[in-house]
Amino acid sequence: MHPMLNIAVRAARKAGTLIIKSHENPDSISVDAKAENDFVTNVDRAAEALIVETIKRAYPDHTIIGEESGLAKGADSETQWIIDPIDGTSNFIKGLPHFCVSIAVRVKGRTEAGVVYDPMRNELFTASRGQGAQLNGYRIRVGNAKDLNGALLGMALPYCQKQFGEYYFRALEKLFVTCGDVRRSGSAALDLVYVAAGRLDGFFEIGLKPWDIAAGELILREAGGVMTDFAGGLNYMASGNVMAGNPKVVKELLTQTQGVWPDVLKR
Template sequence: MEATSKDTRGSFAAKKTPATPKGLLNIAVRAARAAGEIINRNFEDRDHITVQEKAKDDLVTNVDRECENAIKGVISRYYPEHGILAEESGSSKNTADSDYLWVIDPLDGTTNFCKGIPHIAVSIGVKIKGITSVGVVYDPIRNELFTATKGEGAILNNRKIRVSNIKGLDTGIFATAFPCRNREHLEHYQKILARVFSRCADIRRAGTASLDLAYVAAGRMDGYFELCLKPWDFCAGELLVREAGGVVTDFEGKPDYAKNGNIVAANPYAIQNLLREIKAAG
């Protein structure tokens, strides 16, 4: 609950919620659930959904925007001085002046949502002085809440989660996504896919990057690789993986995925084998 205190004029004023990792996580969860309610309300009754194409294979709906406004409203109520980077509205005016940056994907898996495929998430990450310190990925359809705070581990619905413990690729199930918005990279991606698929048990392509990463954190997937992601696609999910004992790199095995958008995630053993196949594809 938001505390109140009496000011010098006798009126009551809301106290600011402390900008500690715990306080930030509580508000991130509250914001994610607010967006999740909007998604659930519209998922079964899509007659009132309007769809626009921002670019080829890049959809946005009125529900995306409603979710984003709900999330921003919760954040602004408790942390009006914090910066926000959101998929639909971009950066807030005070982003450059704040040590705190909220990175938001209000409805990850918009195409799934439009088609009635129940694989959707709300993704909220919080950076403190450039370091991702809080992450929330919420699947409102399954009511699964993945959370992480830096140095405190990763949680799924109040239960600690860990990445899988496979070492090779042969028994592994790996998540990926086609570069449908960046098809100039398709030939390179196909070479990578062919090498990984020939050496692993199987591949999954579900269409929601934040949940792919959350599933790696929970050990449901043994690894994940994708090209050309945006910060809101992976900000929360990459923290989940790292706090669950995994490793996240770019395709060169370097920590530059935030710059180039190319991301690989797995446990410390499997990622070496995964990177070897990716690099061998040229």
């Protein structure tokens, strides 16, 4: 295993243990609102602190970008750890057992290692660049859907960008006519690795953040999938607008939604 991936796995498992204990004791969870429909808990903060501590022991000079703690520059600014301590915080708050820890390592702008850990199911999705993607040590691959007919798509609602709801539902209407069904799980990182494992055929969402995407994107690509923005380009880390699936599914997603998105969502 890549040395940095090994540390990422260790950190994710430690955070997962903390998260499970808190999930089993809901009275210990306190919630704050960061913005409208955007929440953080004391457990998010504690899990992120534990992850950062684990990374810093091994790599004290690396730069860290955490959803809750922000940017912590290190002497090595070219190696960045991107952390989401709980992707699916709203699920966690409500006691819905569908959330994960997401950790990615980027070196000179390229993601080299990624971990998405679902502590409730003890499912560990991992990837190192050029080494394939795994679930609990077993190789995973994207599904072989040739188009959207009968496809199962993951999606999310633009709950923090409701001004784009009109366009989003127009796209969903077009896709729903063709696809088999859709799922809205509440965790983008898990949706991406579910596409990587063939559990979902495709996924699309508006306004994701780098910590939502970074690990899942590498795992998806190492499993044979692709990710684009809404224009078919590679600006998704900046825009947060994502289409994901095997190459044929993504092509269909882009074709079916062509002309739906306003220019501001295609940049």
